[in-house]
Amino acid sequence: MNTNRDSTPLRKQCGAEFIATAFLLIAIVGSGIAADRLSGGNQGLALLANAAATSGALFAIILTFAPTSGAHMNPAVTLVAAWSGNFAWKNVFPYALAQVLGAVLGTWIAHGMFDLEILEISSHTRTGAGQWLAEFIATVGLLGVIRGCAAYSVPTAAAAVAAYIGGAYWFTASTSFANPAVTIARSLTDTFSGIRPADVPAFIGAQLMAAAAIGLMLRAKAPKDRP
Numbered sequence: 001m002n003t004n005r006d007s008t009p010l011r012k013q014c015g016a017e018f019i020a021t022a023f024l025l026i027a028i029v030g031s032g033i034a035a036d037r038l039s040g041g042n043q044g045l046a047l048l049a050n051a052a053a054t055s056g057a058l059f060a061i062i063l064t065f066a067p068t069s070g071a072h073m074n075p076a077v078t079l080v081a082a083w084s085g086n087f088a089w090k091n092v093f094p095y096a097l098a099q100v101l102g103a104v105l106g107t108w109i110a111h112g113m114f115d116l117e118i119l120e121i122s123s124h125t126r127t128g129a130g131q132w133l134a135e136f137i138a139t140v141g142l143l144g145v146i147r148g149c150a151a152y153s154v155p156t157a158a159a160a161v162a163a164y165i166g167g168a169y170w171f172t173a174s175t176s177f178a179n180p181a182v183t184i185a186r187s188l189t190d191t192f193s194g195i196r197p198a199d200v201p202a203f204i205g206a207q208l209m210a211a212a213a214i215g216l217m218l219r220a221k222a223p224k225d226r227p
Helices: 010-038 043-069 075-083 089-113 129-148 154-171 180-186 197-225
Strands: none
Touching: 010 043, 010 089, 010 180, 043 154, 075 089, 075 129, 075 180, 075 197, 089 180, 129 154, 129 197, 180 197
């Protein structure tokens, strides 16, 4: 996505990533709680509401924060940006740290809004080869959409990313976490959106493998694209 972040100090970029990722988790976890409470036990309806709310919020968040930080909100996105040469490697860790901390804060804020205990550990089991493959596919797809839409305007790219995530909630067995920061934060909520801490490493491993696969593809392609 085309942004003017190159002229923005790193601390402001990281601050934007922190706030943006916090709002993303407020949307994911908060809408999951509301959907679960209001769906009358209908898990399909709850997932539909969760997906719709997350997609809408994601679109707005990207539009808001892309000019400042690129609105990565995802360490996998940041890694691929560095692999592609569009982001400084020295800034990857500060971005990832801001994203993880923002995600955790967003989860806690969602708990506070719905009068839940702030500190929770999820008991929601998400494991197995199908789930891991789903996370790999979900992350490859997300990163591919982001890279493929890089030449378009921010609103167009934001709409594409939001639409993809909304769809991936349904066509992946894992409901498309596709984000290490999101995965860590969702282990801290024992609600509709949660994931057991024991299941987190495999999810993150699949996500990072997807990022590595996209990164290798970009490196292989780069010499042919250079003038």
